[in-house]
Amino acid sequence: MSGSRIDEAFADGPAFIPYLAAGDPNIESTKEYVRALVRGGADIVELGLPFSEPIAEGSTIQNAIVRSLEGGMTPDAYFDLVEDLDIGVPVVCMTYYNLIYRYGEEEGPEPFVRRAAKVGIDGFVVPDLPAEEADPLREACDEYGLDLIFIVAPTTRGERLRRIMDRVSGYVYVQARLGTTGARTDVSDQTDTSLGRLDEWDVPKAVGFGISEREHAERIVTGGADGIIVGSALVDIVAEGDTDDGTVAERLERKARELKEGALAGGESRPQPERP
Amino acid sequence: MSQSKFGRYGGQYVPEALMPAIEELEDAYQRYVLENEEGFVDDFRARLRDFGGRPTPLQHAEALSARYDREVYLKREDLLHGGAHKLNNALGQALLAKYMGKERIIAETGAGQHGTATAMACAHLGLDCEIYMGERDINRQRPNVFRMRLNGAEVNPVTTGRGTLKEAISETMRDWATSVEDTHYVIGSVVGPHPFPRMVRDFQAVISEEARDQVIEKTGGLPDSVLACAGGGSNTMGAFHEFTGDDTDLYAVEAGGSSLEVDEEGGVAPNSASLSTGSEGVLHGARTKLLQDSDGQIMESHSVSSGLDYAGVGPELAHLVDEGRVTPVNVDDDGALESFHRLSQLEGIIPALETAHAFAFLEEEYEDLGEIVIVNVSGRGDKDLESVIEETAERDIEGAPDMDVFQGGL
CATH class of the missing domain: 3.40.50.1100 (Rossmann fold)
Structure with a gap:
């Protein structure tokens, strides 16, 4: 691995990776919320660029995307938002391929990647882009030194897994269960099996889909994950708005701290892998 | 593979x-x-x-043939079990x-x-x-x-x-x-x-397999044109597939809705004409022609016919249009409604509103369609009666039944 900012984020133990939909409910709030998550211990931030047809998302994030689009979010507004963030941790852009493909005057993903690199984005997750269709984006990422993160599902095995792992950089996003994104109350056994299948690759493994509590984070890191990705549980806090328990930013920071502590506790209860 | x-x-x-x-x-x-x-x-x-009741007939449409002074044949998918292809x-x-x-x-x-x-x-x-x-x-x-x-x-x-x-x-x-x-x-x-x-496409290709044999049997030759309405494009590809290697002109008739203009701000395209007006993008698993805004967000489409109301279209149709093998055309809501009434009265066939688009194109452009024309009757119109009553009441359509009969209230 090349030693990107994302690689470094995994260097000091298990990483906590929160997700928010950019522009939910508006751009200024997103900046405030992202900074709160970083104060709470975020090592990388996944920031969603909303697409009108988010086929991989459950209802929580779908609704966030609707709020964001209604608030006027666009790819250009997104890039400006990221450029203003200045948070000191890597930012990963999570979006759907049509927005990447359509951006700019020239055909293909290059204009989007060029602009992303310029505003300080470190990598991409594109849920509707399987390895088979990813070469143009992979090449553009290589050109600008960005990471391309792929999702592996519980159903990904054998030849398919190899095809994905040949193209991944930064981290591999291990989907904890079948289905769409969304907070759940239990942790799937499928996760351990999925992590087991990835043993032979030394790219960091971050687990997402359904993580909402400290105990999940701890349990998943104990099971061998190098990081945890939490989206819907945080988006729920944004959707609730300010409550008697505190402002959205305060509650996001608290939740982030709790999840990060879970991840760290999980990391202590297993032997740390050696990293160069 | x-x-x-x-x-x-x-x-x-x-x-x-x-x-x-x-x-x-x-x-x-x-x-x-x-x-x-x-x-x-x-x-x-x-x-x-x-x-299912296959094969469906290829019917010679006597009144339409007389009206347009050429031989018009109807592929009767409306007679398939369920009333559509x-x-x-x-x-x-x-x-x-x-x-x-x-x-x-x-x-x-x-x-x-x-x-x-x-x-x-x-x-x-x-x-x-x-x-x-x-x-x-x-x-x-x-x-x-x-x-x-x-x-x-x-x-x-x-x-x-x-x-x-x-x-x-x-x-x-x-x-x-x-x-x-x-x-x-x-x-x-x-x-x-x-x-x-x-x-x-392979499952729907039975439409053109039958139609091709039937038209040869009835006329001794191939048709000059085949017309089919196009939303996602399944009846279209079904009606075209076996003719793609022939000399027959293929017309995909899209829903022009109320206008071909696009409301970028509101995210609305008041039509479903993705072959005629769309641009390339990725939606629902395929790269194809789409109704989308300049950022790549998918537009809300619109047509009086809900079956054509979709912002994308099949990738093979997009390709055949680029290759010049299929000609994309469109007719608006008004034309489709007029044709709905015309076909009902002239031929005794109440077509689906989707299908009515193909007949509206026939009405507008029959002079350029050659001697033998096949129109795919993709479905019957019983399902659309409520919308047709509503939409007809809002318009002055020649040949539509008098709506006064409903004045006592529905």
Whole structure:
């Protein structure tokens, strides 16, 4: 691995990776919320660029995307938002391929990647882009030194897994269960099996889909994950708005701290892998 | 393995969780549909005949032929069981799912035609069936919802977005991402990731297989033109496929809606003319022509005919248009409604509003269509009567029945 900012984020133990939909409910709030998550211990931030047809998302994030689009979010507004963030941790852009493909005057993903690199984005997750269709984006990422993160599902095995792992950089996003994104109350056994299948690759493994509590984070890191990705549980806090328990930013920071502590506790209860 | 692309269109843009199911489907398509393993194709053809009522007639339309001074033939898919071409595909896929050992079927539906066809096919084959349908469409298409329930299907309302076909497809894909191991997704048109566009086309190609033989038998030659309406494009590809190697002109008639202009600010295209006006992008698993804004967000489409109301189109049609083999044309809501009434009165056939678009094009451009014209009557119009009553009352349509009869209240 090349030693990107994302690689470094995994260097000091298990990483906590929160997700928010950019522009939910508006751009200024997103900046405030992202900074709160970083104060709470975020090592990388996944920031969603909303697409009108988010086929991989459950209802929580779908609704966030609707709020964001209604608030006027666009790819250009997104890039400006990221450029203003200045948070000191890597930012990963999570979006759907049509927005990447359509951006700019020239055909293909290059204009989007060029602009992303310029505003300080470190990598991409594109849920509707399987390895088979990813070469143009992979090449553009290589050109600008960005990471391309792929999702592996519980159903990904054998030849398919190899095809994905040949193209991944930064981290591999291990989907904890079948289905769409969304907070759940239990942790799937499928996760351990999925992590087991990835043993032979030394790219960091971050687990997402359904993580909402400290105990999940701890349990998943104990099971061998190098990081945890939490989206819907945080988006729920944004959707609730300010409550008697505190402002959205305060509650996001608290939740982030709790999840990060879970991840760290999980990391202590297993032997740390050696990293160069 | 079959090709996943049509020129630059098509492909497999889906979440990783779906890829193993798609690979399994590719394999099943290859073995059962293309190679007739276990006699799948024979079984399918026999069921289309006995359960579906195939072959459907190619009827010489006497009044239209006289009106336009050329020979007009109607391919009567409205006479297929269920009243539309949709059963060709629904039965094919449900049967394939059965051969694959899947126990549960899910499907999306817009106007309800594909949902009812899938529900019928599942009842016929003894498969569990759940249909996703936009909340708004459920309210617009109550008789079809009840038909699905009568056949034992669950109907799940989709409440996201505007609650129409586009959202229903997204929601069905989400279900499939959770249930791939025991469930098959019966997609309703020649859209979606490979192998769906190719496979759905193959199931619908029976339309042009029959029509080609029938027109040769009746006229001794091939038609000068074939007309079919185009939303997602399944009746279109079905009606065109066997003619693509011939000298016949192929016209895909899209819904021009109320206008071809686009409201970028509001995210609305008041039409469904993605072949005529759309641009290249990726939606629901395929690269194709789409109605989208300059950022790549998908527009809300609109047509008086809910069955054409979709922001994308099958990738093979997009390719055939680029190649110049298929000519995309469009007619507006008014023209479609006028043709709905005209066909009902002149030929005694009440067409689906989708189908009425093809007849509106015939009315406008018959002079350029040659001596022998085939129009694909993709479905019958009983399902549209409520909207036609409403829409007709708002317009002054020549030849429409007098609406005064309803003045006592509905």
